[in-house]
Amino acid sequence: MSEPVTLVEVTRGPFVESRHFGHAVIVRSDGEIVEAWGDPTRIVLPRSSAKMIQALPLMESGAGAHLSQEQLALACASHSGEQRHVDKVSDWLTELGLDEHALCCGPQVSRDDALREDMIRRRLEPSRIHNNCSGKHAGFLTLAKHLGASLDYVDLDNPVQKAVRRAFEETCGEESPAFGIDGCSAPSFAASLTGIARAMAGFAAAGKGHSARDKAMVSLREAMIAHPELVSGKGRCCAALMYAAKGQAAVKTGAEGFFVAILPGLGLGVALKIEDGATRASEAAMAAILVRLGVVEAENPSVEAFLAPRIENWDGLHVGDVRACRTLLD
C-alpha cells in the first residue's frame, strides 16, 4: 500500500500554506488501470459518488420505467435543496402516495441562500425533502413499493439495500468488505478506489448491450448529463464540469473528498479520494483530471473556478489560490 500523494496545494502570499494528499485512478472499461496516483487499492467509502450505482436496481427492476429523466437525475443527485429540487421531489412523493415523513434522510438546511434566508424569515424549519439526498430516497421508496418491500428501505436486510449491494459489488467487480452509515442514514458500501472507478468505466462503456443493466446505466448517465443542475445545483462544481464537458462527462461529488467521473466518449471511469476529506481539493483534482483527459478546457472560466479558485478574504482581496498539482495536469 503506497501513501497518498500531494494532489492540491493552497497558496497564500509566496507560501504553500496547506497541501492536500490523495489518491486517484483512471480505469478502462475492461477494468484495467490507465493511470493512478497514490494508492488505488485504498478501501474507500464512496458516499454520494455511488448514487448512480445505488439507482441501478430502481431501473433494472422496471420500477423506474415510468420516471421522467428529471426524476432519474434527482435519484443520482446531491442537490442544493433549491425550490425546484424540493418541488420535484415533493411531487414525486405525491405520485407514490407518500409525503416527506416516508423519507429516512434527516432534515437539512437548504444550500440556496435566498431560500434559506426566506425560510428563516418565515420561521420555517428545513424538512427531509430539503436533504441533498431526498431524490435518491424517493428512488429507494419507488423501488421498495415496486418490490412490495417494507418502507424501512435503509435497513441492510431490506430488499432495496440487498439489491443495491449486489449492483455495487457486481459493477465494482469486488466483494464489499463492510459499510458505513451515510449522512442520509443509507449504507455506504466500501470498495477499493479502483473498484469504484471500474464501476464508473462500466457506466461509460454502456450502450452497446441489451441487458437491463446496460440500459439502466445509459438511462442514468444520460439523465445526469441532461440535467447537471438537478444533480447538484446552481453554481456547483458538478454542474460546472458537466456543462463544460458538453455531454462528454457525468461527474458526481461525494462527502469526505470523494469524486467520480463517467467519460462515455473515452470509455473511461475516474475515482478520487482526498485523504483529509476536503471538498476544495476533490473539486480541483477532478477538474484537473478532466483537463488532462481533454474533456474540459482549463481556460473555460467555469472550469477555472474549481481548478484554480481564488481565495478572497472578508474584504474581497485576492490573498491566495487553490491549485491542482502539475502531477495531475502534465
Next chain:
Amino acid sequence: MSEPVTLVEVTRGPFVESRHFGHAVIVRSDGEIVEAWGDPTRIVLPRSSAKMIQALPLMESGAGAHLSQEQLALACASHSGEQRHVDKVSDWLTELGLDEHALCCGPQVSRDDALREDMIRRRLEPSRIHNNCSGKHAGFLTLAKHLGASLDYVDLDNPVQKAVRRAFEETCGEESPAFGIDGCSAPSFAASLTGIARAMAGFAAAGKGHSARDKAMVSLREAMIAHPELVSGKGRCCAALMYAAKGQAAVKTGAEGFFVAILPGLGLGVALKIEDGATRASEAAMAAILVRLGVVEAENPSVEAFLAPRIENWDGLHVGDVRACRTLLD
C-alpha cells in the same frame, strides 16, 4: 525536511475514512524542543494564532495601559461575533472617537446562530465589527492613534505593522522570510513552527522580569485565561480547553489548521499545523497534546467534545468519530 505525520483520523463504521497529517512541536522557554511530530522546521503562517504577538506593541508602547482586561482578551480574539463581542468592540471604537468604518477588516457574518438569524429577519447586513478579528483591529487602531501614525494600520510600512513584525521576529527568535495577507487584511508574518512555539514559550515563562515585554506578555496571557469566551465564543474549542485547564493554559486557534498553546505552569509553548488546513483536526490534536501534558483531562466532556468528537448525521445518528492518534497521546 521530514514529511507531515498522521495526527488525527476520522472513522465511519469499521473504516478510517479520512486522515489528517500535520506537524506539532513543544518548546521550552529556553527555546529547546521538548517533543516534535512531523517537521518542526516547516515555514508556516500562524494566522490568528499570532494575535497575542500582534498585541504586544499595543502593551509595550503604553498605548494599551488604560485598556480593560476584557479589551485585552478581545485584542487576542477570534471571536464569534456574538452580541457581547460586537457591543464591546463597538464601545472601544467609540472610546477612540471612531466607528466601524475605521476597521480594515471586511464584514463577516456572525457565527452566533440566534444573532445571525435575527439579523436576516431584520434584513441587517453584517458589519466589520462582526468580523472575528475586530478586537485585534481595535487594538491596532489604539496603537496607531497613540503613535500618531496613519490609520491605514494594515499597511506593511505603517509603524503599527513595523512594530508587530519586530515583536514577531524577536519572540520567534527568527527573521520572518515574508508574509501572507490574512482574512482580515493584516499581514500574517511567516516563521518556522518551532519559532512560533518558541514565542508561546516566551509568553508561558513571562512574569519573572521587569521589561515592558515581560509585563505585556503577562497581561495578555492573563486576559486570555480570564476571558475564554471573549477570546473565542460560547461552545468554541479555545474556550472549552481554557476552562478545562483552569488557568494552566492560554490557547488560540488560527485559520488553515493552526493552533498554539501557552502553558505558564509548565513553562512550555506549543504550536501545531494541520497540513491540509482542517479545523476539526487542529482542535483534536491540540486537545490531545494538552491531555498528554496533563493540563486537561481526556474524560472531561468539554475536552472530549474536541478530542474525540462524534460525527452525527442529518438524522442525529452516531455514524463515526474524529480521534487524535495515539502518537500524540501516549
